[in-house]
Amino acid sequence: MADLDNLLDDINNDDESNADEDYQDQQNYYPGADGIPARSGVPSALAAAAARRRQLGSNDARDAGGEERDYRAAARFDREDDDDDVDEEEDEDDDGRNYNPDYETLKALWTSEMACPELLPHDAETVLHIVEELTGKEELIDDLIQRSRQQGRHQQSREASGELASLVAQITKMDSDRTRFMLVDWARTRMAKIENHALHNRSLVDRMTKEERSYLRQYGELLEKHYRRTVLDHLPKDAWKKLDEPEMIDSPDLEQFVFCRVVEMVQIDVRGELGALNEDLADEEDEFGENIQEHAAGSYLIVMYKQVRDLVLEGKVELLM
Amino acid sequence: MNYGQRGRELLLDLKRSDWLPPYNEDCVRAVLQEINSHTEELTVLVRASNRIAGGGPTSSSSSAPPPGPAIEDRPSLILHDVSIRRNKRCLLAYHAHRIDKLRSLRWETGMLPPGLKFVLSESEVDYFNEYDKLASRHGLSGPMQMYDWTADQYPPEENLVQVRVVRDGLGKVETEYCGTVELEVGSTHYLPRGDVEHLIRSGALVQLSGEESF
Incomplete structure (x- = not known):
């Protein structure tokens, strides 16, 4: 998902920017000129490469050095533009990735469900959001493919943006395929648990x-x-x-061992089931409180599901695959 | 008679086979027969002890035996009851294991391969068909109804896959953005995964990977 939205912006801007391309080309002829106006939605590196390709086609005479500098200028604008974006887009992560909370929730739901021996609560809201998003993506893919076809057919010179649209379509498709797989596999896992x-x-x-x-x-x-x-x-x-x-009645094996990650500080009672023989021993240990273990957030454990069951349901511990 | 032997035999049958052994109807019937003979003996015993309890002396009220069958009859009563329960458990486990396998078969292939029909009982074939219907109907309810629940058994890795056609007479396949493709035996194609996945699962196409595809 990283730069996909930038790419999309770029494709959308492409139609508008075609109009003033002459102007841009002029700027490109004189790479040393100061004050190149910052275009709205400056392309990411990929788009810059596409633009560069376009120039290569139209302008063979230009020297390689200028081209290089031009490319760097574009990249610099790219970075500045990104910085501005952070203020506008609140969902953006530290490393510039687009952070989609629904997607993360789905991922957590899916992994927990796969790892957990018993059925976990359903999350209807996340499902609805993901389904909406997937539907939106499908439309987007269709739109992009349509566009890449048209542009590929009509104008030879516009081929670069047609290719770009097709590339973005493929990436979007892969992305939505994966999300869909998680969603459906999650539902399937639940179904199998219900049956079992x-x-x-x-x-x-x-x-x-x-x-x-x-x-x-x-x-x-x-x-x-x-x-x-x-x-x-x-x-x-x-x-x-x-x-x-x-x-x-066949019930799930709650004594199965699971991998999990601690989200916030928890105390786990690791005593487990005790036979009559070592009951005395247990009492002794109880006095020293050695059966309660404390685990800080971020630690990874392998533990019997039974002992973290409540914590999993409270969301204090995350199950891993 | 070797009590309990047949039930064990059934379960060992399952354990020894790769997928499922042919439905062992004779053995199932023998176990049911065993249950019936246990019941008969049990009934006889209960009747006998009731008669004794009913006809026995009731004069000494202080030292009256607790109600129910006489103490010396109890072990055999319990033994018969436990044997019946054990046999029932064996039978249910046998059938449960078989339908578990049938369910996973439904998800893998989506239909009952004709070659497998002879290992199933009539009731199991019915079960399979009804389960198939039920599961499809469940897939069509709720917010996820537009997705194919049987697609993507494994995480998708690529949009396009290299496949070789191994079954005759598939004709043409309509693809999302590669037009229509003629599937001839022995030819290889590079096609959108979603469009040919069902063919790969049913074994009509073989997915090539790594070195093989070049």
Whole structure:
């Protein structure tokens, strides 16, 4: 996503800047001239390269040194312009990357869901935002491809911006493909979890969407139908035909070990399950408080899921893959 | 009779096979039969102990035995009950494992390959079809309905992929921005991934990677 928006700006400006290209070209002929006016939305390095290519085509006679200087001038403007941008765009990161909170949330949701043995809460708002964004990107891609075709066909000299549009289209497509993959894979992972522990998940319906709840119900019916047909109906007494006795319900393995990152300072009780044999020992240790470990933000742990479960739900600990 | 042996046999069957063993209907029936014979013996025992409890002397109220079957009958009652539960558990585990495999098959191929049908029971074929319908319907509900849920099993790496055609008679494929492409056996193409992904998954195209593609 880094410079994509700059590129987009540039393509949009390209149509306008064509009009005063003569003027620009003039400036390019005299690279030493001071006070080159800062164009709005000065291109990033890529766009500068495209511009340079254009000049190469139109002006063979020019010496390489001037070209070089011209390029550097463009780059300098680029940087100054970026600095100005920071004030306007609040979402911009320190390293100049565009920071999209929804995307980051989705990434976190997806990784946690993959790493977590049980179903985690759904986030409908993020999904809506991402879907909107993806739809917008699709339109943008279509638009760009259209533009690259037109420009490629009509004017030979305008080929550079046509190529640029096509390049941006490809990058945007890759970007939206990846986002879409995460979104769909996240939903698929949730679905698989719902299926795997269908009976257990009846207690977790508040973590699901309306669609997932109805899916759980329908899948449960299907499962029960299959079991009835193959096994349960052939059993002699009603008492044995039950499918939902507590000891029969398959629940996720909460004692699985997970990788996680601590987001804010937490205390983790690492005592775990104790047998009767070392209970005395545990009491002794309790007095010294050695079972409670403190972990500062930013530390990475491998820990039994059960012990960080609440912290994960509170968002104090992030699961990693 | 070797009690409990058949249930174990079923599960070992699953463990020994690569994907799924043919549905072992005989064994399933034998286990169900075993459950039935346990029940019969259990009924006989319960009746007998009830008769004794009913006809026994009730005079000494202070030292009356606790209600229920006599103490010497209890071990066999419990044993029969536990055997029934164990057999039931084996059966359910056998079927559960099989439908787990069927579900992942649905996500991998999207349809039931004809060659695999003979290893499944009738009920399992029905299950597969219904599951397929159910899962597709779930994909079409909610805000993510415009996406193909079965596409992209793995993270996408490139927009365009190099593929070789290995199946006959695919005809032409319509692509998003490469026009229409004729897919002849043995030819290789460089096509948008989204347009040919379903063909790669069904095995009609082979994706080439690295050295191979040049």
